[in-house]
Amino acid sequence: GDEEEPTQMQFKVILLGDGSVGKTSTATRFTQGHFKRTYKQTIGLDFFIKRLVLPGEINVALQIWDIGGQSIGSKMISNYIYGADAIVLMYDITNYQSFRNLEDWMRLVRKVFSEGPMPHVALVANKCDLEHVRTVTKEKHNDFADENEFYSYSLSAKSGDNVRGTFHRLAADLAGVT
Numbered sequence: 001g002d003e004e005e006p007t008q009m010q011f012k013v014i015l016l017g018d019g020s021v022g023k024t025s026t027a028t029r030f031t032q033g034h035f036k037r038t039y040k041q042t043i044g045l046d047f048f049i050k051r052l053v054l055p056g057e058i059n060v061a062l063q064i065w066d067i068g069g070q071s072i073g074s075k076m077i078s079n080y081i082y083g084a085d086a087i088v089l090m091y092d093i094t095n096y097q098s099f100r101n102l103e104d105w106m107r108l109v110r111k112v113f114s115e116g117p118m119p120h121v122a123l124v125a126n127k128c129d130l131e132h133v134r135t136v137t138k139e140k141h142n143d144f145a146d147e148n149e150f151y152s153y154s155l156s157a158k159s160g161d162n163v164r165g166t167f168h169r170l171a172a173d174l175a176g177v178t
């Protein structure tokens with residue numbers, strides 16, 4: 001018939017960063033809308049699908065891959081990163097080491113994509129509800145984002161602040177919607 005299915009764009013987004021920066025909490029908050037307090041080291045791999053409708057009735061499905069507490073040394077990480085449309089580099093604003101280690105995470109990403117074009121990379125500062133104990137300054141964040149031409153966001157998985165905004169902006173950038 002003449003009926004057309006609405007086109008559905010799908011993007012693979014992988015959350016990277018040190019253990020306990022809040023990757024699982026952010027993915028859970030965004031996809032299920034709540035914040036889980038208990039900390040469970042993610043053993044395998046979780047992935048969530050979230051469907052969004054962008055301005056212009058553009059339907060986008062984000063496949064959000066969460067490596068949980070897996071370390072950068074895990075042999076499986078490269079396989080997860082492979083084929084990503086977007087990388088979310090997440091750190092905890094109260095943990096300077098988690099920010100510094102993003103250099104190592106980026107090195108791994110560059111290695112995985114050494115043969116092809118780099119995916120979209122977003123630098124995400126989490127735990128913005130803990131502003132009073134912040135150890136990574138906004139200036140450091142902005143410098144790092146500018147030097148690498150990363151998209152830049154800050155949010156709180158705990159309060160929910162800017163979680164939806166971040167993923168909607170990311171989806172719009174991936175879909176080429178301005």
Ligand code: GDP
Pocket residue numbers: 017018019020021022023024025026036037038039040068069126127128129130155156157158159
């Ligand atoms: P992951 O290892 O990166 O997946 O981190 P988790 O999502 O498991 O979170 C690690 C710990 O940080 C848990 O105790 C969470 O409750 C806590 N956490 C995560 N996001 C936030 C946040 O935005 N603010 C605060 N205050 N704590 C958070």
